[in-house]
Amino acid sequence: MTIIPSYQGKSPDNSPSRPDKVAQAKDEKSVLDDPQTVSVTESKARKRSLVLSAQETPADNRSDNALRPQTLSEYVGQSRIKAMMQMSIVAAKGRNESLDHVLFYGPPGLGKTTLAKVIANEMGANIHMASGPSLERPRDIIGLVHQLEKHDVLFIDEIHRLSRVAEELLYPAIEDFVIDLTSGKGQATRTMRLPLPRFTLVGATTKAGMISNALRDRFGFVCRLEFYNQEELCAIVARTTKILNVKAEEKAVQVIASRARGTPRIANRLVRLVRDYGQYQGKDVIDEGTAIAALESYQVDTSGLDSTDRRFLEILIDNYNGGPVGVETIAATLGEDRDTLEDVYEPFLIQNGFIHRTPRGRMATAKAYQHLKRKAPNMQLNLDLAVDPLEEKW
Numbered sequence: 001m002t003i004i005p006s007y008q009g010k011s012p013d014n015s016p017s018r019p020d021k022v023a024q025a026k027d028e029k030s031v032l033d034d035p036q037t038v039s040v041t042e043s044k045a046r047k048r049s050l051v052l053s054a055q056e057t058p059a060d061n062r063s064d065n066a067l068r069p070q071t072l073s074e075y076v077g078q079s080r081i082k083a084m085m086q087m088s089i090v091a092a093k094g095r096n097e098s099l100d101h102v103l104f105y106g107p108p109g110l111g112k113t114t115l116a117k118v119i120a121n122e123m124g125a126n127i128h129m130a131s132g133p134s135l136e137r138p139r140d141i142i143g144l145v146h147q148l149e150k151h152d153v154l155f156i157d158e159i160h161r162l163s164r165v166a167e168e169l170l171y172p173a174i175e176d177f178v179i180d181l182t183s184g185k186g187q188a189t190r191t192m193r194l195p196l197p198r199f200t201l202v203g204a205t206t207k208a209g210m211i212s213n214a215l216r217d218r219f220g221f222v223c224r225l226e227f228y229n230q231e232e233l234c235a236i237v238a239r240t241t242k243i244l245n246v247k248a249e250e251k252a253v254q255v256i257a258s259r260a261r262g263t264p265r266i267a268n269r270l271v272r273l274v275r276d277y278g279q280y281q282g283k284d285v286i287d288e289g290t291a292i293a294a295l296e297s298y299q300v301d302t303s304g305l306d307s308t309d310r311r312f313l314e315i316l317i318d319n320y321n322g323g324p325v326g327v328e329t330i331a332a333t334l335g336e337d338r339d340t341l342e343d344v345y346e347p348f349l350i351q352n353g354f355i356h357r358t359p360r361g362r363m364a365t366a367k368a369y370q371h372l373k374r375k376a377p378n379m380q381l382n383l384d385l386a387v388d389p390l391e392e393k394w
């Protein structure tokens with residue numbers, strides 16, 4: 001029996017990029033640049049709103065390697081997860097075993113991929129990277145696990161998008177470290193079971209609720225990543241300015257951190273934008289005024305909301321008297337897809353008390369009225385109905 005792996009090898013840190021993210025970046029670019037679909041003004045507004053998108057852009061990807069923390073001690077925040085990983089990695093290494101499988105979930109840009117790489121580094125192992133949608137056929141999975149060595153980390157991003165076939169092939173691989181290979185058709189079908197080295201599967205998802213219970217239950221650790229607080233973001237911004245050789249005053253660091261939506265990827269992007277603005281203005285050191293002026297020129301407001309966030313709130317308040325409004329209606333009015341709204345925009349707006357998610361739709365809070373300088377009606381929301389989007393079904 002001959003198996004021809006379709007997967008082209010490991011994706012080391014310096015690989016060009018994850019294929020799905022490149023495709024996504026291309027999609028974004030082609031949509032934004034297509035004069036047939038988007039007017040010039042709209043296109044500019046959307047590019048501006050990409051400043052605060054937690055999704056990875058090609059520019060993020062280029063500076064990623066230099067900025068990504070390599071070890072648990074360099075990794076800022078997420079202290080509960082870090083403490084648990086630290087303890088389990090030391091224990092696994094002490095027993096000369098692989099680390100138990102780990103699932104990270106939470107909004108994009110919070111450090112799931114980074115943690116997977118940190119785990120591999122701390123284990124002294126290789127990391128093999130793939131994404132759910134790229135593992136469609138059995139030979140995609142076989143090609144991937146075929147390269148694993150003892151204690152390696154297999155990272156699957158967007159694991160909720162694995163095909164059913166791929167998921168079922170993975171079960172024995174992660175449970176018993178074997179893979180079932182089949183050849184032939186009909187009555188001539190043969191199955192051969194091959195042993196695999198003990199490895200660690202690290203899954204990442206923004207949609208915890210879309211993972212089957214069967215897959216979820218096979219992870220030893222299921223960890224939800226939280227938004228970062230101001231202090232942690234200041235540490236991340238200060239670290240990034242140091243690595244990028246940008247001189248910034250402490251007040252400027254605080255301004256950038258406070259507008260980064262609790263997300264390291266956005267914090268890093270804002271540092272690059274402020275650096276470029278400062279350079280253009282001939283500043284050797286970024287002070288508070290320069291940071292504020294730079295961020296305002298990109299329409300990032302004091303709460304870190306961008307034009308899409310504000311438009312979201314305007315739709316709720318001005319068009320629908322504060323809601324409730326179904327997410328599909330908001331998505332159609334904004335010209336965004338539902339997934340982007342749910343994954344990228346809503347978690348931050350909910351976490352920061354601008355909207356409530358209820359079974360009947362989204363509702364603006366008093367804070368949203370205040371932020372947009374609108375007069376708030378007498379608001380009586382049954383908070384029991386409010387749903388935390390990060391809680392998902394677990």
Ligand code: ADP
Binds near residue numbers: 264
């Ligand atoms: P996710 O996989 O959750 O979308 P990533 O792991 O790709 O997010 O993180 C995005 C970027 O943010 C990384 O390039 C890294 O530089 C930075 N980053 C993420 N988490 C941290 C952290 N805890 N400390 C410092 N930088 C971080």
